[in-house]
Amino acid sequence: MSAQEERHALTPPTALYDHVLHLLRDSPGGVPSWRGYSLPQKTATSAGSSSREEAKSAIREALSPLPDDPAILHRRFERLGIQDRHRHLINSIVAGLPLPAERLDAARTLGRRLIRTGTTAPTVTAGIALLGRLGGPEDVPHLSVLGLFRDLTGIAVKALDILDRRSAGVVWLAVYARRDELQPLVHALWTGDRQAMRTELVALPASPRFVSSAVARRISEACLLSDLLDDHPSDTHLVARAGRLLVRMGRSRDDAADLLGYHDGLRVYNSVVSRAGLLPPTLDNTAMLLSLALDMSSGTGVLLDWPPGLRASLLDSLGRLLAEPRWALAGATASNAEQRRRVDWIRRTGRQPFKSRAASGPFRIEVVAGDPADREPVETRVLIDGRPVVPAVFGRGPAHSPEYLLDDGRLRAGDEPREVQLAEANCTEGCCGALYVRIRQDAHHVVWEHWRQTMPGSREPTPELPAYRFDAAAYGAEVARAETDCSWSWRARSIARLIKAGLVEDPGLLSRWDASRGWISSGFDDPDTAVVTFWYVPGLASGRPERADSPLQFRWVITDDGTTPESQAAAALRRLAEEDPKSYARVCGGSRERAEELGFTWPDSV
Incomplete structure (x- = not known):
């Protein structure tokens, strides 16, 4: 062994805590x-568990019995x-490890030694897990x-999250807040500068591209x-910023757990709503307050642990x-298409x-x-018994x-x-699953039963849900009412629905044009258009x-021309009857090879 190698062998590795x-x-x-930061090195071993079950068995063996000396656990893990x-x-495994009462102090001491010297x-992970169960405020730093x-x-x-939610949020944001616009706030949080x-909180960008439900909760x-x-x-x-953060946490596109896991949610709802009258009646503030109301009436916000009467x-x-005139006039001078869409949404949805x-x-x-500004x-x-099923x-x-x-x-x-x-x-069912229910009529009742959640790759059992029975007449009337109520819809969406019908x-x-119906709705990038897609074989x-x-x-993109949705949909259907839609629609899917083979231009954007 060379002198340099001997020095390296005699020099103990640096504790991860000291390294960071x-x-x-x-x-x-x-x-x-x-x-x-990246870990300074990866743990290298000559042998490793080849399967998940083998690894779990090896970890349990290493932890049984739980040693007092961190070096013993390190050697067991290595062996x-x-x-x-x-x-x-x-x-x-450490989170679920049986710990008798007489061993709690020793386990806590081991955890502290592991995180500081591991x-x-x-080994450091084992220490963190022990302190997640047994730690105190002194372990937070x-x-x-x-x-x-x-x-x-x-x-x-x-x-x-168990010991100190504020510190959990600061660390989470320091590592996961990947937008440059969030970095000044992260700096203020890390240094503890309240002013x-x-x-920086007030200066945050309003777009959900910058603030997802998870980011909103952690902020x-x-x-x-x-x-x-x-x-x-x-x-x-x-x-106003607090209200927008609540709206972000309640977004149905994101994880409902972000709002439901926010322990101060009720306090912030109460503060925002009780002071809403102080806000200037701008279009942004009107949209924010209406979004809060929608969430509190039928969205994830319903599921919070409200004291009796507070939500109402x-x-x-x-x-x-x-309903006050000064708020009802918000946005009356909308100057662009996005603002006009927002004003129209408030008009349709406001009550x-x-x-x-x-x-x-x-x-x-x-x-x-x-x-619509948040897409x-x-x-x-x-809602079953007043509770929204999907987020619940x-x-x-x-x-x-x-x-x-x-x-x-x-x-x-x-x-x-x-x-x-x-x-x-x-993200699609193939990634994170979907929710299913079986619906059937049983004499004078409608039954919702055999709930099923798919979650690819999940090893956790899905919760079992009870069967629900509803009066058939009342159920049918409610479905019929919802099917015929189009008050939520805007013009382009109505055009698309009429074309689909x-x-x-x-x-x-x-089918006369060798085509079959595809997705039909209003445009995502331009909600003032109706989009008709079809497949050609x-x-x-x-x-x-x-x-x-x-x-x-x-x-095929149809721009709203200002006439009634009924007349525009009728015109579109007449055109489909008289002209081959492949002559005025654009290829948007399939394969380049097939498009060129059939004589169509493949778009560069696909």
């Missing part, structure tokens, strides 16, 4: 670099081949520092938003405020959350169109659109049971389709 402290001291202002990639298993991710390692952030934040926090926790509001009761800019009282207060409170019964349907989806919210039992994406659930009659009950997908994860009634309008009309497995998709 060194990195922090070298960072400008002692503020962590964006996205945290049994426990590696960095097993850290989430370690965290899970040199590998597995050490866990916060270790959480700056990207590989340990999730585990450290989970422990901090800078307030300034609110890290800033101690409820305390900040109490400290500055007349700061209307802060009140806050909704009544918002209803009275938004919905307050009227719906008068509705009663165990089964209710609310079609809710969200703020919120239109969703068919089903699924929470990974919005309820399906009325075009899917209502226009196609999927919620109608019949003698033959029908399984209906009520919601799909925003015409094609459902007469599918030959498309040569020979489809004759019953001899050519290469049906390689269809081309076409897209």
Whole structure:
């Protein structure tokens, strides 16, 4: 062995805690670099567990019995081949490890020694998990520092969520807030500068591209938003920002757990609504307050642990405020298309959350169109006993659109049971699952039963849900009411729905051109357009389709011309009857090879 190798062998590795402290001291202002830090080294072992079950067995063996000396646990992990990639298993197993009362102090001491002296991710992970169960306020600074390692952030934040929500939020944002626009706020949070926090919080961009539901929750926790509001009761800019953060947390596109897991949610709702009258009646503030009301009446906000009467009282207060003339005139001078869409949305939707409170019964349907400035989806919210089903039992994406659930009659009950997908994860079912229920009529009742959640790759059992029975006559009347109520819809969306209804009634309008109906709705990028898509397969009309497995998709965009939706839809259907739509629609899907083979231009944007 060379002299240099001998020195390296005799020099113990640096504790991970000391390593990250060194990195922090070298960072400008002692503020962590964006996205945290990488672990200095990976745990290398000559042997490793080849399967998840083998790894779990090895981790349990290493932890039994739980030693007092961190070095013993380190050697056990090393001998049994426990590696960095097993850290989430370690965290899970330690979290559920039986600990007799007489061993709690020893286990807490071991956890503290592991996080301060551990040199590998597995041993430090075990320490973090122990302190998530047994730690106290004195452990928060050490866990916060270790959480700056990207590989340990999730585990450290989970422990901090139990011990100190504010610190958990600061660490989470320091590593995961990936927008440059959020960095000044992260700097203020890390340094604990309350005045800078307030300034940067108010200056945050309003777009959901910058503030998702998870970011909104972590910002609110890290800033101690409820305390900040109490400290500055007349700061209307802060009140408006707090309201927008609540709206973000309640977004149906994101995880319902963000709002439901925000412990100060009720305090912030109360502060915002009670001070809403101080806000200037701008278009932004009107949209924010209306969005809050929609969420409190039929969205995720319903599911918070409201004291008796408080939610109704806050909704009544918002209803009275938004009915005042000065608020009703907000946006009257809209100067661009986006503002006009927002004003129209407020006009259509402005009384919905307050009227719906008068509705009663165990089964209710609310079609809710969200703020068009945020590109919120239109969703068919089903409420059972006053509680919205999708965020209550699924929470990974919005309820399906009325075009899917209502226009196609999927919620109608019949003698033959029908399984209906009520919601799909925003990222697709194949990624994060979907929610299904079976609907059937049983004499004078409609039964919702056999609930099913899909969650690809999940090892956790899905919660079992009870069967619900509704009076058949009342159920049918509510479905019929929702199917015919188009008050939520704007002009282009109505045009699209009427075109779709015409094609459902007469599918030959498309099939004569070797085409079949695809997605039809208002445009996502331009909600003032109706978009008709269809699939083209040569020979489809004759019953001899050519290469049906390689269809081309076409897209036809219809711009609202200001005439009635009925006349525009009728004109579109006449054109489909008289002209081959492939001559005026554009290819938008399929394959370049197939498009060129059939003589169509493949768009560069696909």
